[in-house]
Amino acid sequence: MGKNDFLTPKAIANRIKAKGLQKLRWYCQMCQKQCRDENGFKCHCMSESHQRQMQVFGQNPTRIIDGYSEEFEGAFLDHMRCSHRFSRVAATVVYNEYINDRHHVHMNSTQWATLTEFVKYLGRTGKCKVEETPKGWFITYIDRDSETIFKEKLKNKRIKSDLAEEEKHEREIQKQIEKAAEQLAPVIDGNLERDEKLEGKELKLESGVKVGFSLGSAGKQITGREKGESSKWIFEAEQENERKVRTEKRKASENFGKSEKEKKSVSALEELMKEEEKAKERSNRKDYWLFEGIIVKVMSKALAEKGYYKQKGVVRKVIDKYVGEIEMLDSKHILRVDQEELETVIPQIGGLVKIVNGAYRGSTAKLLSVDTDKFCAKVQIEKGIYDGRLLKGVEYEDICKIPQ
Structure with missing residues (x-):
């Protein structure tokens, strides 16, 4: 060896x-x-x-x-x-x-x-x-x-189809609500007309009674036969008036019952709309809220040394739902920041906002007023199938400023 x-x-x-x-x-x-x-x-x-x-x-x-x-x-x-x-x-x-x-x-x-x-x-x-x-x-x-990208595309396609189906369902519910309101409108108008006629008839009855008594008290010499005939005519007129009053009261009670039913139907419609709102809130409430194009404020204290703390920027890209690429408004620098270190921005009254979470997530709205005590706002949706709808009590975290 x-x-x-x-x-x-x-x-x-x-x-x-x-x-x-x-x-x-x-x-x-x-x-x-x-x-x-x-x-x-x-x-x-x-x-x-x-x-x-x-x-x-x-x-x-x-x-x-x-x-x-x-x-x-x-x-x-x-x-x-x-x-x-x-x-x-x-x-x-x-x-x-x-x-x-x-x-x-x-x-x-x-x-x-x-x-x-x-x-x-x-x-x-x-x-x-x-x-x-x-x-x-x-x-x-x-x-x-390639396989992962293909699966991601299928997932995005399925999500889009689910959103389209949900939007279609919401449109159908909206159409049903409008149709029900149209059907209730003539019934309510008819009840109002009947109430007006009823008031007119009661006034006529009262005026008729007054005329009857004024005839009985005329300052002329009346014979016994004429006096008996006039008293008989007054008695029959009073009975006729009593029958008409009873009939009108019965009709009025029936109309009141119908109006109560209509009120119940209207309240049922409101309950249906509230249930719809709750269902949308459950489906659209997410733990992520970043959208492209919104203006956010950087609250990361780790970036304070570089001068980015409490500075505003525009979200140019959303990565994996929770991270945003932020273009700073002052320096035009690009940062990648987690949504936990970002904060929504509230514009002045009359400015445009994006609803970033909740029932109407993704809609564009106009800021009408702000309640600083309750940290909420009142907005009106600008575009989409809910155009013109007023939303009250929207929290600050659910809306964010967008460039005009």
């Missing part, structure tokens, strides 16, 4: 020492050799094989660095897709898992000097969603596989 054979004690000891990760600064990517200490790395750099590899590197350094950068990026994203495909995870955690393989492409051979630069590059190119937090950089893998 030779001096440095595979099963010699020295060779076994060397393999035990080389097992696991070593220091990155003593690794040569060109030769793919890991040294255990500074002296070993120095000896390796002076070796003939390393000198030949460095001559190859010197002929086209840019191409070699780009190649290592592509390998490093591809392996890193493959690990993200396999281990953290649908989760938000710290960049350092992913990097530590990636370098567990001792034969990985080291970062010192790529175009990125630090992990932070590499994470920012992933965010700029849209390969990952990147967030800077007090605990460090967090990344989320953006799946761009």
